[in-house]
Amino acid sequence: xxxxxxxxxxxxxxxxxxxxxxxxxxxxxxxxxxxxxxxxxxxxxxxxxxxxxxxxxxxxxxxxxxxxxxxxxxxxxxxxxxxxxxxxxxxxxxxxxxxxxxxxxxxxxxxxxxxxxxxxxxxxxxxxxxxxxxxxxxxxxxxxxxxxxxxxxxxxxxxxxxxxxxxxxxxxxxxxxxxxxxxxxxxxxxxxxxxxxxxxxxxxxxxxxxxxxxxxxxxxxxxxxxxxxxxxxxxxxxxxxxxxxxxxxxxxxxxxxxxxxxxxxxxxxxxxxxxxxxxxxxxxxxxxxxxxxxxxxxxxxxxxxxxxxxxxxxxxxxxxxxxxxxxxxxxxxxxxxxxxxxxxxxxxxxxxxxxxxxxxxxxxxxxxxxxxxxxxxxxxxxxxxxxxxxxxxxxxxxxxxxxxxxxxxxxxxxxxxxxxxxxxxxxxxxxxxxxxxxxxxxxxxxxxxxxxxxxxx
Amino acid sequence: xxxxxxxxxxxxxxxxxxxxxxxxxxxxxxxxxxxxxxxxxxxxxxxxxxxxxxxxxxxxxxxxxxxxxxxxxxxxxxxxxxxxxxxxxxxxxxxxxxxxxxxxxxxxxxxxxxxxxxxxxxxxxxxxxxxxxxxxxxxxxxxxxxxxxxxxxxxxxxxxxxxxxxxxxxxxxxxxxxxxxxxxxxxxxxxxxxxxxxxxxxxxxxxxxxxxxxxxxxxxxxxxxxxxxxxxxxxxxxxxxxxxxxxxxxxxxxxxxxxxxxxxxxxxxxxxxxxxxxxxxxxxxxxxxxxxxxxxxxxxxxxxxxxxxxxxxxxxxxxxxxxxxxxxxxxxxxxxxxxxxxxxxxxxxxxxxxxxxxxxxxxxxxxxxxxxxxxxxxxxxxxxxxxxxxxxxxxxxxxxxxxxxxxxxxxxxxxxxxxxxxxxxxxxxxxxxxxxxxxxxxxxxxxxxxxxxxxxx
Numbered sequence: 066x067x068x069x070x071x072x073x074x075x076x077x078x079x080x081x082x083x084x085x086x087x088x089x090x091x092x093x094x095x096x097x098x099x100x101x102x103x104x105x106x107x108x109x110x111x112x113x114x115x116x117x118x119x120x121x122x123x124x125x126x127x128x129x130x131x132x133x134x135x136x137x138x139x140x141x142x143x144x145x146x147x148x149x150x151x152x153x154x155x156x157x158x159x160x161x162x163x164x165x166x167x168x169x170x171x172x173x174x175x176x177x178x179x180x181x182x183x184x185x186x187x188x189x190x191x192x193x194x195x196x197x198x199x200x201x202x203x204x205x206x207x208x209x210x211x212x213x214x215x216x217x218x219x220x221x222x223x224x225x226x227x228x229x230x231x232x233x234x235x236x237x238x239x240x241x242x243x244x245x246x247x248x249x250x251x252x253x254x255x256x257x258x259x260x261x262x263x264x265x266x267x268x269x270x271x272x273x274x275x276x277x278x279x280x281x282x283x284x285x286x287x288x289x290x291x292x293x294x295x296x297x298x299x300x301x302x303x304x305x306x307x308x309x310x311x312x313x314x315x316x317x318x319x320x321x322x323x324x325x326x327x328x329x330x331x332x333x334x335x336x337x338x339x340x341x342x343x344x345x346x347x348x349x350x351x352x353x354x355x356x357x358x359x360x361x362x363x364x365x366x367x368x369x370x371x372x373x374x375x376x377x378x379x380x381x382x383x384x385x386x387x388x389x390x391x392x393x394x395x396x397x398x399x400x401x402x403x404x405x406x407x408x409x410x411x412x413x414x415x416x417x418x419x420x421x422x423x424x425x426x427x428x429x430x431x432x433x434x435x436x437x438x439x440x441x442x443x444x445x446x447x448x449x450x451x452x453x454x455x456x457x458x459x460x461x462x463x464x465x466x467x468x469x470x471x472x473x474x475x476x477x478x479x480x481x482x483x484x485x486x487x488x489x490x491x492x493x494x495x496x497x498x499x500x501x502x503x504x505x506x507x508x509x510x511x512x513x514x515x516x517x518x519x520x521x522x
Numbered sequence: 523x524x525x526x527x528x529x530x531x532x533x534x535x536x537x538x539x540x541x542x543x544x545x546x547x548x549x550x551x552x553x554x555x556x557x558x559x560x561x562x563x564x565x566x567x568x569x570x571x572x573x574x575x576x577x578x579x580x581x582x583x584x585x586x587x588x589x590x591x592x593x594x595x596x597x598x599x600x601x602x603x604x605x606x607x608x609x610x611x612x613x614x615x616x617x618x619x620x621x622x623x624x625x626x627x628x629x630x631x632x633x634x635x636x637x638x639x640x641x642x643x644x645x646x647x648x649x650x651x652x653x654x655x656x657x658x659x660x661x662x663x664x665x666x667x668x669x670x671x672x673x674x675x676x677x678x679x680x681x682x683x684x685x686x687x688x689x690x691x692x693x694x695x696x697x698x699x700x701x702x703x704x705x706x707x708x709x710x711x712x713x714x715x716x717x718x719x720x721x722x723x724x725x726x727x728x729x730x731x732x733x734x735x736x737x738x739x740x741x742x743x744x745x746x747x748x749x750x751x752x753x754x755x756x757x758x759x760x761x762x763x764x765x766x767x768x769x770x771x772x773x774x775x776x777x778x779x780x781x782x783x784x785x786x787x788x789x790x791x792x793x794x795x796x797x798x799x800x801x802x803x804x805x806x807x808x809x810x811x812x813x814x815x816x817x818x819x820x821x822x823x824x825x826x827x828x829x830x831x832x833x834x835x836x837x838x839x840x841x842x843x844x845x846x847x848x849x850x851x852x853x854x855x856x857x858x859x860x861x862x863x864x865x866x867x868x869x870x871x872x873x874x875x876x877x878x879x880x881x882x883x884x885x886x887x888x889x890x891x892x893x894x895x896x897x898x899x900x901x902x903x904x905x906x907x908x909x910x911x912x913x914x915x916x917x918x919x920x921x922x923x924x925x926x927x928x929x930x931x932x933x934x935x936x937x938x939x940x941x942x943x944x945x946x947x948x949x950x951x952x953x954x955x956x957x958x959x960x961x962x963x964x965x966x967x968x969x970x971x972x973x974x975x976x977x978x979x
Contacts, residue, residue, distance in 0.1 A: 150909075151913065152915070153912075153913065153915065153920070153924060154913075154914065154915040154916040154919040154920055154923070154924065155915045155916070157868065157869065157916055157919045157923075158858075158864055158865050158866075158868045158869070159864060159865070160864050160865075161864075187909050187912060187913075188909075190909035191908075191909040191910040194908070194909060194910070195910070351855065353859075354855035354856065354858060354859040355854075355855055355858060355864060355923075356858075356864050357858045357859055357861065357862050357863055357864040357866075358859075359862065381924075385919065385920075385923035385924045386910050386923070386924050387910070388910065388926075397812075398808065398811035398812055399811065401615075401811060401812055401813075401814045402810075402811040402814055402815075404814065405814050405816065406814055407615055407616055407617050407618075407812060407813050407814040408615050408616070408617075409615075409814075411614065411615045412614060412615070450951075450952075450955075451648075451651070451951075452607075452644050452645075452647035452648040452651060452949075452951050452954075452955075453648040453651070453652065453843050453844070453845065453927075455610075455644060455951075455955045455958075456608065456610065456611075456644075456955065456958055456959060456962060457611065458609070458610065458611040458612040458962075458966070459611040459612070459614055462611040462614045462842065463610070463611055463842075466611070466614075466812075466842035466843070467610060467611065467838075467842045467843050469845075469926060469927070469928060470910075470926070471926060471928035471929075472928075492909075494907075494908075494909050494912075495907075497909075498907075498909075498912045498913065501912075501913055502913060505913060505915075509915070
């Protein structure tokens with residue numbers, strides 16, 4: 066599989082990972098495992114996946130002995146608000162309207178760019194430690210997040226959020242951000258326009274967003290049909306579901322990432338199926354259980370119409386963690402439960418969501434999501450020698466249902482090692498926590514009585 | 523809080539843990555946190571919980587500096603089949619009837635005492651690493667499990683399982699086991715009679731079990747109303763719910779631990795409420811989601827009638843792990859979802875289930891489940907300095923929803939350190955995995971066509 070001619074020695078690799086089992090996809094996207102394999106990385110790209118014996122003499126700037134470990138494509142967090150790591154645990158055990166109106170939106174009125182930066186830095190540390198190599202972020206002060214992404218070495222799909230309550234300025238800033246940062250951090254940053262949701266962004270603003278997306282070739286990242294109540298309210302007020310609102314605005318003609326979609330109903334399915342754009346949904350099942358929403362993302366129905374569903378955590382203020390590994394397991398469990406079918410959403414299906422479907426959801430379906438020649442080298446190494454992951458009768462099940470985020474030992478993005486043997490190499494957690502701690506009293510103060518927006522679906 | 527007179531120096535402690543935050547219960551069993559505290563342990567018992575400054579000069583055989591950590595009562599796994607760790611991942615994505623009839627019960631026909639011992643040893647390693655200090659086990663070849671418990675240093679509540687298909691021998695062996703091992707391993711082993719379930723043990727056998735329990739002062743551990751289908755079938759065949767079957771047999775007059783109970787229905791509640799014995803239920807929510815059962819344990823209804831609900835994992839062949847920390851989080855999430863109420867089962871309630879209610883469920887409500895003077899020193903130290911557990915706005919929420927089993931650094935049972943800084947001190951995992959690996963082909967062979975029992979509710 067090495068592409069160099071036989072009569073020349075191969076160019077030195079940047080990184081060779083040896084002796085591991087590699088999760089691979091076959092031509093039909095089925096999950097398989099190549100045993101005792103090696104991964105050769107050059108210029109941030111996977112050059113080859115090959116039997117370990119073939120690369121013993123390959124010169125390499127760096128080698129990782131990964132015996133006893135499994136190499137997976139890095140996990141992708143398809144919808145989060147990374148700076149909200151600063152607000153982890155600030156609003157517990159509340160219905161979503163109170164969560165927004167009484168806690169989160171009043172607190173977010175205090176947010177400074179420095180708070181955003183510190184929260185994002187903490188989030189990046191958590192994600193690198195949990196095997197996440199790429200995240201789709203939807204928040205404010207996104208310049209600060211972009212700077213943290215550049216420093217941390219992660220890959221990210223970033224959008225500056227806006228409400229119609231901000232006037233046209235919000236949309237303009239979102240466009241300006243998306244154009245300025247597109248391709249930044251050596252190509253690791255991609256961007257999207259980020260209208261908040263159909264219940265906070267007017268139809269005219271949504272239509273203008275769709276026009277801008279088409280004009281500039283930008284993706285769009287939005288919350289929609291988050292829960293069934295939003296769908297019911299939208300139908301009562303406008304005669305349209307949130308998905309039909311997106312269609313009427315022209316947003317289904319764009320590359321559209323829809324967060325949550327637990328309120329997607331039967332009549333939305335033909336609408337989504339005829340979408341001209343690449344439409345995907347991000348599912349973050351922990352929050353749906355915690356908010357006691359009556360439904361979860363209809364993954365099976367979406368699969369039937371070819372809509373990819375990526376895994377996500379949402380922000381840590383609702384999800385309490387950015388643990389995509391947990392999202393993978395919970396997606397399997399919540400889907401089996403919701404469908405009343407234990408055979409549905411097997412571990413291999415869960416791994417397909419975690420890899421190729423998540424890559425597609427963030428618009429990177431050709432670049433990441435698989436360990437294969439030509440893909441960017443976003444790789445995590447998982448240690449399965451712990452007692453909780455032994456014995457291995459079914460490796461896919463071991464990965465999805467027995468392994469945990471903390472079993473990730475090494476995280477690589479674009480061929481660069483960001484965590485080695487659990488040691489973070491690009492983020493200083495104690496310094497971040499210390500400074501954030503000093504800022505928290507001012508950040509969480511709600512004495513001003515203001516809020517950035519009203520939750521009223 | 524040190525009970526020695528002022529004019530004599532206090533006796534040397536066996537263990538002093540300093541500088542941590544300690545989870546404590548007040549007189550109304552409310553969860554609180556004592557900051558910058560110390561725990562003094564002598565003769566396997568908590569002597570005092572005191573400000574850290576008070577014990578600086580206290581002589582102690584061993585001191586643990588636990589700054590940045592939280593001390594919790596060790597988690598209790600209220601229902602498991604520890605040897606099934608050997609079968610982790612062997613029967614995935616199946617309805618429960620196929621899971622039993624086509625996979626588990628044929629494989630269990632091959633089980634030897636050595637397989638049981640190795641599976642239990644692996645399970646004990648996993649539990650110690652996950653902060654579990656006590657488990658209730660219900661399986662076969664329990665002499666082998668008792669030996670592993672003695673070696674590993676864990677506490678356990680053990681019962682030798684039986685079906686009526688074994689004739690009276692099964693019941694007799696269960697009694698003999700319970701009497702012989704009661705109080706073994708320095709008091710760390712307690713025992714129960716362990717009829718499998720109302721659908722595999724006839725009414726006469728259940729009644730005989732109840733009589734033996736009363737005669738010998740033994741507890742009983744049984745599966746009952748595991749799912750709604752069992753309840754429906756029991757009603758159709760016998761005109762009684764499984765809980766009513768237990769009552770008719772006299773088992774509700776004993777100290778009874780009921781596994782699962784997701785099929786407990788409205789008419790069972792007055793039956794349970796009038797029970798003369800100490801009746802408790804163990805909930806293992808992961809498996810209910812994975813088997814796609816339509817209901818979960820009715821924790822809110824059980825709370826209203828004063829029935830304690832302990833946390834559990836069931837066996838690793840269905841649950842894929844023995845991660846009680848995950849059970850704690852999933853109990854909160856599944857309960858909120860089932861009740862449609864995000865305010866229900868707060869993190870403090872989850873911690874109450876994990877501590878005092880779990881201790882009561884395994885009949886040790888006066889000995890463990892709380893870090894307080896006179897309680898056995900079953901303590902785990904949890905590191906909250908990781909990025910995924912910072913910042914801490916609400917410590918109970920951090921523990922339940924952000925922390926993970928892998929954040930447990932130190933596990934102490936009866937004052938003895940079984941894991942220190944993630945290093946297991948009493949179980950050799952590699953040797954166990956190696957020998958188990960050699961035995962697996964014979965263990966999982968189903969070519970014989972036999973099974974130990976038929977699942978037919």
